[in-house]
Amino acid sequence: EDQVTQSPEALRLQEGESSSLNCSYTVSGLRGLFWYRQDPGKGPEFLFTLYSAGEEKEKERLKATLTKKESFLHITAPKPEDSATYLCAVQAVTGFQKLVFGTGTRLLVSP
Amino acid sequence: DAGVIQSPRHEVTEMGQEVTLRCKPISGHDYLFWYRQTMMRGLELLIYFNNNVPIDDSGMPEDRFSAKMPNASFSTLKIQPSEPRDSAVYFCASEGGGGGNEQFFGPGTRLTVL
Numbered sequence: 001e002d003q004v005t006q007s008p009e010a011l012r013l014q015e016g017e018s019s020s021l022n023c024s025y026t027v028s029g030l031r032g033l034f035w036y037r038q039d040p041g042k043g044p045e046f047l048f049t050l051y052s053a054g055e056e057k058e059k060e061r062l063k064a065t066l067t068k069k070e071s072f073l074h075i076t077a078p079k080p081e082d083s084a085t086y087l088c089a090v091q092a093v094t095g096f097q098k099l100v101f102g103t104g105t106r107l108l109v110s111p
Numbered sequence: 112d113a114g115v116i117q118s119p120r121h122e123v124t125e126m127g128q129e130v131t132l133r134c135k136p137i138s139g140h141d142y143l144f145w146y147r148q149t150m151m152r153g154l155e156l157l158i159y160f161n162n163n164v165p166i167d168d169s170g171m172p173e174d175r176f177s178a179k180m181p182n183a184s185f186s187t188l189k190i191q192p193s194e195p196r197d198s199a200v201y202f203c204a205s206e207g208g209g210g211g212n213e214q215f216f217g218p219g220t221r222l223t224v225l
Contacts (some may be wrong), residue, residue: 032212043115043202043216044154087154097142097206098167099214103153 002027002092004102012108013078021073021105023088033071034099035064036087044087078109115217117203123223129191132220135184136205144204144214145178145188154202160186193224 005024013019025033032051036044048057050066057064061082063074073086085106089099116135124130136143144159158168163180171178175194180186190197200221204214 034213036216041218043204043218046213046215049213089154091212096166097144097159097161097212097214098156099144100156101154 002090002095002100004088004090004100006086006088006102006105008105009103010106010108012110013075015079015109015111016077018074018076018078020075021086021107023071023073023102024069025071025088025090026069027090027092027100029093031091031093031095033066034089034091035071035073036089038085038087038104047086075107078107080109080111083107083109115203115205115215117201117217117220119220120218121221121223123225124193125225126194127192128224129189130193130197130222130224132188132201132203132222134186134188134203134217136186136203137207137215138184140205140207140215141183142206142214143180143186144206145186146202146204146216148200148202148219157188190222193222195224198222198224 003026007022032049034049035047038044048064053068055066061076065072085104087104089101118133141162145157146154148154157170158178160180178188200219202216202219204216206214
């Protein structure tokens with residue numbers, strides 16, 4: 001069974017304090033690993049897709065990396081507006097379009 | 112594009128009542144997904160459609176849940192009869208199927224069953 005585990009469950013940072021979120025996964029052949037951002041009361045918003053180990057993608061203060069067992073979402077010099085829940089999901093080669101989500105990391109950035 | 116549209120945004124009903132949630136996907140997208148999100152279980156896929164045809168409904172919790180997609184621009188998720196444990200946020204998402212694989216989510220429907 002495909003599984004995604006995210007850590008930590010919650011993270012509190014000061015503005016400008018860089019850190020990383022972890023997403024560990026087990027999947028029967030990875031087709032893609034997805035990162036989403038979810039603000040309270042809203043639907044998840046797509047951030048990145050990673051397809052193979054060693055791949056990296058960046059967007060503003062966020063950088064996502066991928067290995068064969070886990071992905072990291074690095075947040076550099078975060079701002080209060082980066083506060084949100086960050087969700088990781090995997091799509092298996094045999095799962096067609098199905099995404100399996102982790103339970104997320106709630107990030108709070110204080111000014 | 113207006114994005115994925117869901118209605119209603121909030122629904123409060125009593126146990127035993129029928130509930131119908133509605134979704135309009137992004138125009139041109141050929142995949143449509145229904146998810147349920149709770150604090151305990153996170154975001155779970157219930158069912159998804161490709162070109163209006165249900166492909167995988169293994170996440171539908173029981174026979175009380177049903178979903179239809181009569182055309183490319185409309186889908187419904189129905190719960191009959193509803194129970195308090197069905198209380199959750201229900202999301203609809205769509206995907207273009209053009210290789211990018213990213214799903215775009217609607218704002219969700221918060222369902223409360225009393």
